[in-house]
Structure formats: C-alpha cells, structure tokens
Amino acid sequence: MRRRVAIVGYAQSHHQHNMQKTREDMVFEVCKGALRHAGISREDLDTVITASTDFLDGRTISSVFVGMAAGAFLKDESKVEEDGTFALYYALMRVLAGTHDIALVEAHTQGSTMNAHQVSCFTLDPQFDRQIGVLNDIAAAALQARMYMNSHGVTDEHLAMVAVKNLSNAAANPWAHRKMAKVSVEEVLGSKVLCDPVRELMMSPVSDGACAVIIASEEKAREITSKPVWIEGVGSCQEAYIRDRDLGRLESLKTAARTAYKMAGIKEPAADLDVVELSEKFAHEELMAYESLGLCREGEGKRLIEKGTTGKEGKIPVNPSGGALGADPVCATGLVRVIEAAKQIRGEAEGCQVPKVRRALAHGQFGMCAQKNMVFVLGGNGS
Amino acid sequence: MGYLKDERPTTIGVEGGWNLGAYHYKGSRLLEEYVAGLKHKKLTGSFCPGCARVIVPPRNLCGRCHRKMDGRKTVSDRGTITCFVVSPPIYKGKLKVLGMDPVEIGLVKDGQVVIPVFVKFDGSDSNTDTVLLNADPKDVHIGMRVKVVWAKELQGSLADVEGVEPI
Numbered sequence: 227m228r229r230r231v232a233i234v235g236y237a238q239s240h241h242q243h244n245m246q247k248t249r250e251d252m253v254f255e256v257c258k259g260a261l262r263h264a265g266i267s268r269e270d271l272d273t274v275i276t277a278s279t280d281f282l283d284g285r286t287i288s289s290v291f292v293g294m295a296a297g298a299f300l301k302d303e304s305k306v307e308e309d310g311t312f313a314l315y316y317a318l319m320r321v322l323a324g325t326h327d328i329a330l331v332e333a334h335t336q337g338s339t340m341n342a343h344q345v346s347c348f349t350l351d352p353q354f355d356r357q358i359g360v361l362n363d364i365a366a367a368a369l370q371a372r373m374y375m376n377s378h379g380v381t382d383e384h385l386a387m388v389a390v391k392n393l394s395n396a397a398a399n400p401w402a403h404r405k406m407a408k409v410s411v412e413e414v415l416g417s418k419v420l421c422d423p424v425r426e427l428m429m430s431p432v433s434d435g436a437c438a439v440i441i442a443s444e445e446k447a448r449e450i451t452s453k454p455v456w457i458e459g460v461g462s463c464q465e466a467y468i469r470d471r472d473l474g475r476l477e478s479l480k481t482a483a484r485t486a487y488k489m490a491g492i493k494e495p496a497a498d499l500d501v502v503e504l505s506e507k508f509a510h511e512e513l514m515a516y517e518s519l520g521l522c523r524e525g526e527g528k529r530l531i532e533k534g535t536t537g538k539e540g541k542i543p544v545n546p547s548g549g550a551l552g553a554d555p556v557c558a559t560g561l562v563r564v565i566e567a568a569k570q571i572r573g574e575a576e577g578c579q580v581p582k583v584r585r586a587l588a589h590g591q592f593g594m595c596a597q598k599n600m601v602f603v604l605g606g607n608g609s
Numbered sequence: 610m611g612y613l614k615d616e617r618p619t620t621i622g623v624e625g626g627w628n629l630g631a632y633h634y635k636g637s638r639l640l641e642e643y644v645a646g647l648k649h650k651k652l653t654g655s656f657c658p659g660c661a662r663v664i665v666p667p668r669n670l671c672g673r674c675h676r677k678m679d680g681r682k683t684v685s686d687r688g689t690i691t692c693f694v695v696s697p698p699i700y701k702g703k704l705k706v707l708g709m710d711p712v713e714i715g716l717v718k719d720g721q722v723v724i725p726v727f728v729k730f731d732g733s734d735s736n737t738d739t740v741l742l743n744a745d746p747k748d749v750h751i752g753m754r755v756k757v758v759w760a761k762e763l764q765g766s767l768a769d770v771e772g773v774e775p776i
C-alpha cells in the first residue's frame with residue numbers, strides 16, 4: 227500500500243437480544259466510546275462512514291438518522307450497505323487516496339426490531355426462488371451444510387464441536403450475547419432443529435448491537451497512539467448467487483484471502499497468523515472457512531476442530547471471542563471481528579486474550595451462504 | 610403470478626411483495642414526556658448544555674456538540690411561522706392520508722385548502738411541523754405570529770395540538 231493506515235481506536239456495545247436503547251443512542255455510545263479510546267474528539271474526524279441496511283433499519287436512507295449520533299454533523303459522510311467490513315474498506319480507500327486522514331467507521335443492527343430471517347427472503351430472486359417459496363437463509367444454509375458434509379465426511383458432531391468452542395469462548399467475552407461456558411456437544415445436538423442439520427445453537431443469534439472503529443494515516447496514527455494496529459492486507463470478493471455456484475465451497479472467501487495475504491506478504495497462513503476472527507453465521511461455515519483461508523487442505527476442516535487446533539489454546543485460535551455464534555448484530559458482526567482482532571494485537575482482549583499475537587485475520591460476510599466475503603489482515607506489536 | 614398488460618417487448622412484469630409486516634421501532638421515552646406535558650398545555654423541549662439550543666419536540670442527541678441533550682425546557686405555545694405551503698383544494702375521495710380520507714373523517718371541509726407550517730415556538734431553536742388553522746390563505750406569511758390551538762379535551766397525546774392560528 228502506498229500509504230500505511232492503522233486502527234487507532236474502537237468500541238462495541240454489549241450485544242444482546244433486546245437492548246433498551248434507541249438505535250441512535252446505541253450508535254452514539256459506541257462512537258463516543260471509540261473516540262474516547264483513541265483519545266481524540268469529533269472535531270479530529272475527516273470523514274464518517276456508517277454501515278447497515280435500510281431494510282433492517284426500517285427506514286430508507288437510514289444514515290440520515292444515525293449520522294449525528296456517529297459524529298458526522300457538518301462532515302464528509304457516506305453509508306455502505308450490509309457489513310461493517312465493507313464500510314471499513316471504503317474508509318480505508320478514502321485514507322489511502324490521501325483526501326482524508328482520520329475516519330470513523332460505524333456499523334449496527336437492532337435485530338429485535340423485526341424478523342431478520344424474514345428480511346433474508348428479500349435477497350432471493352423474485353422471479354423464481356420467491357415464487358417457489360421454499361428458501362430462506364436458514365434453509366439455504368442447511369442445504370450448504372449438507373453438501374459440504376457429504377463431500378468430506380463431516381458429521382453433525384463436527385458442527386456441534388464448532389458451536390461448543392465458540393459459545394464457551396463467548397462466555398469469557400464481556401461483550402458477547404450468547405455465553406455458554408459449560409455447553410456440550412450433546413446439548414448443541416439436542417437444541418431445536420431449525421432445518422436439518424442446522425440446530426438452534428449452530429446458528430448465530432440475532433442480536434442488537436453496534437460498534438465503531440477509527441482509522442488514521444501513518445502520520446496521524448503515530449500521533450494518536452503508541453499501539454497502532456496496521457491494516458496490512460485486505461481482500462474482497464463476491465461469487466455467484468446461490469443457484470449458480472458450488473455451494474459446498476467458499477470460493478469467494480478463498481479469493482479474498484489470497485488477495486489479502488499477497489498484500490500482507492503472508493505465505494503460510496497457518497504459521498503466519500496468530501489468531502483468526504470469523505463471521506460464521508452457521509457452524510459449518512467455520513469449517514469451510516478453515517479450508518478457504520488455507521489453514522488446512524480442502525476437506526480437512528474437521529481435523530482442526532477434532533484436534534483442538536483452533537481452540538483458544540490451540541496452534542491457530544479461531545474465534546477466541548466467540549465469533550458470530552457468540553453475537554450477531556448483523557451489519558456490525560464483521561466490524562466486531564476487526565475489533566476483536568485488533569484487541570488481540572494490542573493485548574486488550576480481556577478474557578479472550580491469546581498470548582503473543584502479532585498478526586490477526588478478521589473476516590466479514592454478507593448474502594446467502596456467505597456469497598460476499600471480506601478479509602482484513604492486521605498487524606502490530608502492541609502487546 | 611400476474612403479467613402487466615403494458616407493452617413489454619423484452620421483459621415481463623412479475624408480481625411480488627415488499628412487505629416486512631411487523632417492525633417494532635424503538636422509540637425514545639422523551640416522546641412520552643412530551644405528550645404528558647401536552648395534557649397540561651405545556652410544550653417540552655430538550656436543552657443542550659453544549660450549545661444552549663432547545664429542540665421541540667425533545668430529541669436525545671445534539672449532533673453539533675456530539676453529546677446528550679440532558680436538559681429540559683418548557684417553551685411558549687406562541688411562536689413564529691418560519692415557512693409554509695398552501696395545498697390545492699381538497700375534495701372528498703381524492704386524497705388518502707394514512708389510509709383515511711381527510712374530508713370523510715371531518716379533518717377538512719370539502720374544497721378547503723390545508724396549510725402545513727413550520728413554527729419556531731418562542732424559547733425554542735427548532736422547526737416544529739403542524740398546520741395553520743383559522744386563517745385566510747392570502748394572509749399567511751413567513752414571520753406571522755401564531756399560537757397553539759389546543760384540543761377541547763386534552764388526552765396527553767399528539768392530537769392535543771390541533772394546529773396553530775394567527776394571534
């Protein structure tokens with residue numbers, strides 16, 4: 227990158243089922259929190275980028291309602307649809323372009339205000355899939371899980387093991403929504419079957435939550451903090467719509483990761499990365515992501531969970547925060563992963579801290595069966 | 610599945626819904642405070658300790674100061690029109706507002722005009738939207754002094770303010 231850009235501050239809400247705050251109050255608190263964490267004020271911001279979807283916000287051009295809360299009063303402001311990592315990408319480009327030095331990125335969803343799974347139906351093709359009427363995000367995910375499990379001998383137990391790891395990790399995360407310190411494989415398998423093989427505890431909870439991240443150019447970052455977290459690599463990729471793709475693979479995640487690795491100079495991800503934070507909306511997606519991210523060979527995802535390689539004490543911890551299964555404030559989920567990865571690098575990950583983190587990967591996604599993927603590689607020696 | 614009859618040489622019309630059904634907006638408790646005040650003919654605004662602005666009805670955040678508007682202030686029920694529009698005459702069966710015919714429900718007489726206005730109530734710094742009543746459309750102007758027309762029976766609801774009228 228021709229200019230180095232670093233994360234210099236962040237904050238997130240206590241993600242939960244039905245937060246007793248208006249959207250604007252929730253957004254205000256995380257943006258204030260990120261500014262406080264960076265030790266700068268609203269006046270220092272050059273641009274503000276927010277992320278959400280109008281459908282989930284229940285109003286069109288919804289950024290007009292959160293702009294003031296995010297600190298955008300009389301400032302350069304823009305909004306990105308969907309995941310917060312897409313907004314971070316946009317903000318990064320603005321800083322790289324040299325037109326702005328300090329950017330605040332905010333993302334949010336209050337999942338309790340509507341049925342988020344019903345909203346997912348509106349991403350379906352209106353000409354065919356909606357007329358047929360059998361699909362929503364859960365049904366599509368179940369089809370994908372079945373396909374992947376079939377190809378590689380993955381069992382329901384493997385999926386349950388992912389849920390057990392993430393939900394018990396979430397118990398140590400003060401910001402997580404679904405904390406289950408003592409959850410067992412049996413309990414996950416015994417939870418409500420939503421659409422076989424997907425059980426309730428294998429699917430992310432729909433949370434109310436928000437988060438904010440502040441990024442700055444190298445010069446400004448060094449003024450602001452002694453612990454900058456550098457954005458070393460980024461990759462974004464979208465693949466075809468569910469009907470036209472090999473659902474048993476996360477090909478776009480693979481491409482996004484390859485792009486980010488190249489930029490960051492990563493040759494052997496399993497050795498070069500110290501921690502990974504994923505937006506796994508369903509347990510099987512995490513196993514598929516191990517393979518797409520190159521942490522193991524194709525079809526070997528189940529081995530990593532069997533051997534505990536991706537556990538908090540494993541060789542390459544994945545989702546020590548609990549990941550999306552621990553909390554899923556839809557549009558904020560990817561940006562929360564960025565925060566969790568940055569916290570690991572700065573040694574601020576509280577109960578989720580993994581020792582000696584120099585390099586971390588954060589992942590965001592959107593669309594049915596993880597159609598769009600975004601990968602950030604972060605680095606630093608803060609801790 | 611239905612097809613529109615317009616001529617469409619290369620496309621077809623596919624019927625579809627775009628309806629979310631229930632959405633539970635999380636409202637601020639400030640609105641409760643506001644309507645509770647209306648019952649006592651009191652207009653409540655929020656006061657920003659940062660810039661000393663008063664907003665009616667109250668709002669929680671001041672974007673300018675990026676802080677909470679902790680304070681409250683009661684403002685006068687008299688104010689000044691900051692802008693207005695005069696509607697075309699409204700006839701029965703021609704217009705639906707919130708799914709209702711304003712003539713049928715007695716909101717306006719058949720053929721009457723409606724004058725939506727922004728009012729800056731004395732002591733406030735905001736535009737409050739309401740309607741101008743009991744005025745000749747030819748007389749309305751920016752800077753016109755008005756006062757609230759209170760409902761005969763105050764309920765503690767937004768309907769307590771029927772509109773404003775010239776002083």
Ligand SMILES: [Zn+2]
Pocket residue numbers: 657658659660661662671672673674675
């Ligand atoms: Zn103020």
